[in-house]
Amino acid sequence: MNLKEQIHSAVAQSFEELGVSASPPIVKQAQKREFGHYQVNGVMGAAKSAKLNPRELATKVTERLNLPIVNKLEVAGPGFVNIHLAPYAIEQQLMQLGDDVPVPSPEPRHFAVDYSAPNLMKEMHIGHLRTNAIGDAIVHVLEAVGHQVTRVNHVGDWGAQFGSLLAYLDQLDNTEISTELKDLEVFYQSASKLFKTDHEFAERARGYVVRLQGGDAQCVALWRQFIEESIKHCQDVYERLNISLARADIHAESAYNDDLPVVVAELEQQGLLEESDGAMCVFLEEFTGKDGKPLPAIVRKSDGGYPYMATDLAAVRYRAGKLRADTVLYVVGAPQQLHLKQVFAVATAAGYLTDQEFRHLPFGSILKNDGKPFKTRDGAEVKLIDVINEAVTRAYQLVREKNPSLTEEEHRSIAEIVGVGAIKYAELSKNRGTDYIFDWDILLSFEGNTAPYLQYAYTRIQSVLKKAGVEPTDLRGQITLAEPDELDLGVKLLQFSEAIEDALEDYQMNVLCNYLFELSGQFMSFYEHCPILKQSDPEIQHSRLRLASITANVLQLGLGCLGIKTVDRM
Ligand code: ARG
Numbered sequence: 001m002n003l004k005e006q007i008h009s010a011v012a013q014s015f016e017e018l019g020v021s022a023s024p025p026i027v028k029q030a031q032k033r034e035f036g037h038y039q040v041n042g043v044m045g046a047a048k049s050a051k052l053n054p055r056e057l058a059t060k061v062t063e064r065l066n067l068p069i070v071n072k073l074e075v076a077g078p079g080f081v082n083i084h085l086a087p088y089a090i091e092q093q094l095m096q097l098g099d100d101v102p103v104p105s106p107e108p109r110h111f112a113v114d115y116s117a118p119n120l121m122k123e124m125h126i127g128h129l130r131t132n133a134i135g136d137a138i139v140h141v142l143e144a145v146g147h148q149v150t151r152v153n154h155v156g157d158w159g160a161q162f163g164s165l166l167a168y169l170d171q172l173d174n175t176e177i178s179t180e181l182k183d184l185e186v187f188y189q190s191a192s193k194l195f196k197t198d199h200e201f202a203e204r205a206r207g208y209v210v211r212l213q214g215g216d217a218q219c220v221a222l223w224r225q226f227i228e229e230s231i232k233h234c235q236d237v238y239e240r241l242n243i244s245l246a247r248a249d250i251h252a253e254s255a256y257n258d259d260l261p262v263v264v265a266e267l268e269q270q271g272l273l274e275e276s277d278g279a280m281c282v283f284l285e286e287f288t289g290k291d292g293k294p295l296p297a298i299v300r301k302s303d304g305g306y307p308y309m310a311t312d313l314a315a316v317r318y319r320a321g322k323l324r325a326d327t328v329l330y331v332v333g334a335p336q337q338l339h340l341k342q343v344f345a346v347a348t349a350a351g352y353l354t355d356q357e358f359r360h361l362p363f364g365s366i367l368k369n370d371g372k373p374f375k376t377r378d379g380a381e382v383k384l385i386d387v388i389n390e391a392v393t394r395a396y397q398l399v400r401e402k403n404p405s406l407t408e409e410e411h412r413s414i415a416e417i418v419g420v421g422a423i424k425y426a427e428l429s430k431n432r433g434t435d436y437i438f439d440w441d442i443l444l445s446f447e448g449n450t451a452p453y454l455q456y457a458y459t460r461i462q463s464v465l466k467k468a469g470v471e472p473t474d475l476r477g478q479i480t481l482a483e484p485d486e487l488d489l490g491v492k493l494l495q496f497s498e499a500i501e502d503a504l505e506d507y508q509m510n511v512l513c514n515y516l517f518e519l520s521g522q523f524m525s526f527y528e529h530c531p532i533l534k535q536s537d538p539e540i541q542h543s544r545l546r547l548a549s550i551t552a553n554v555l556q557l558g559l560g561c562l563g564i565k566t567v568d569r570m
Pocket of ligand 1: 114117118119154155156312315330332
């Protein structure tokens with residue numbers, strides 16, 4: 001049990017003994033030191049329903065509380081209870097840790113997380129940073145607490161858009177093909193331009209789509225070549241960004257091709273299909289357009305092609321029926337909210353979804369500091385790989401200024417980790433639902449809630465441990481929490497597992513970021529007020545070194561969950 005659970009269960013027991021068990025107590029971390037470490041709310045509500053005086057009830061609760069980890073209890077305000085934890089109990093719990101950092105251990109479930117999922121015609125752009133960073137962090141945290149996780153990269157490799165690309169490819173000779181595909185962005189632009197300006201080309205492009213979907217061998221071979229190249233681009237970016245998606249995690253749209261007619265036939269059998277202007281649609285009552293008219297979910301277009309909706313229904317059918325995931329999380333931008341709502345509703349009507357949990361975790365857009373969408377000067381998307389390169393270049397300058405004594409090689413490898421960490425953390429530290437402003441100076445700053453700040457805190461600890469000449473394994477002795485900053489740091493360290501739990505509640509990784517930021521702040525305060533290397537008492541020094549070493553473990557594990565690496569020096 002983490003600290004909060006320990007307190008909660010003792011308080012709940014006092015409530016029950018007093019016969020006010022109808023309203024459960026709410027145990028929260030206190031925001032300020034003078035309020036202690038935790039606060040119990042909910043006494044007022046409980047008192048009201050039991051017709052008791054709230055302060056009196058609060059006093060009774062505290063009198064009964066049987067909780068050895070508590071040092072001092074205060075009834076405050078109209079009926080809050082402030083809880084100050086006992087140094088002795090915190091010391092004991094910290095010393096039991098050894099090298100392990102405890103995490104919650106919920107009932108294991110099988111999760112599938114649908115993230116990244118770029119369309120393969122183009123290279124990933126800056127917008128893909130969100131789904132990659134957030135999706136991968138969620139995967140790491142779920143795995144850290146013991147869930148089984150299937151990563152699903154539902155890449156867009158199918159559909160009408162591929163017609164022009166194939167028609168264009170087919171015009172080139174073999175040697176040209178590989179050079180052309182080096183820059184997918186340019187390739188895509190040339191093909192789309194031809195599609196718009198050259199009537200004959202456009203005709204041919206349409207023909208290619210039909211041939212591809214019909215399985216024509218030559219078309220399929222060309223398509224493969226194209227897809228191969230795009231996937232290579234993606235995998236390179238994942239590697240640079242330290243995203244844990246492997247090639248085997250790709251379950252592409254094209255993989256559902258054979259299932260599409262089956263899905264349509266099954267919807268037909270269920271009596272869910274209606275024809276509208278030649279297209280096959282499902283109309284569900286809860287979906288109406290702006291004009292109040294029913295909104296169709298189109299599963300087969302009038303030309304016989306299958307749209308995005310059909311593929312997503314096939315994907316739900318597969319994930320629930322074959323993959324047998326208990327929970328499927330879709331880390332997909334907010335603009336697809338309605339689409340996914342329709343997918344889940346139709347899938348439920350069709351019986352594909354029963355008691356599984358399918359959830360969309362939407363995220364907002366990345367804006368420039370003038371509040372406008374992030375585009376290049378000529379309105380094009382900014383390639384993700386260019387953003388990574390710029391982050392690393394900027395980090396290189398900073399690291400060189402900060403610590404000129406390192407070697408060139410060290411500067412380069414640290415810059416890679418700091419630059420990549422900074423752009424991922426910028427994503428993760430915001431509430432995922434809202435838009436956010438991408439600002440180089442803020443995200444690369446060594447102050448504030450940034451990755452460089454956390455990474456720097458980690459290096460400070462490493463340098464203290466090194467100067468003291470100790471290895472973490474040497475630190476097995478008594479921890480003593482005598483100073484307020486020592487006690488607060490000790491409590492904060494034990495709260496890691498609460499932070500993980502809270503972050504998983506609504507899959508908000510900023511909760512974990514905030515925790516790590518506060519932990520680093522608490523460490524810095526401890527470091528300032530509680531001398532370590534200058535400490536003459538060897539036992540106090542040992543205790544402080546041990547606290548520092550646990551802090552480093554927690555920082556490393558927490559950042560690791562966010563997909564961010566640490567360095568020993570910078
Ligand atoms: N390829 C889509 C896009 O770029 C995202 C796919 C998300 N996943 C899904 N199952 N629809 O917009």
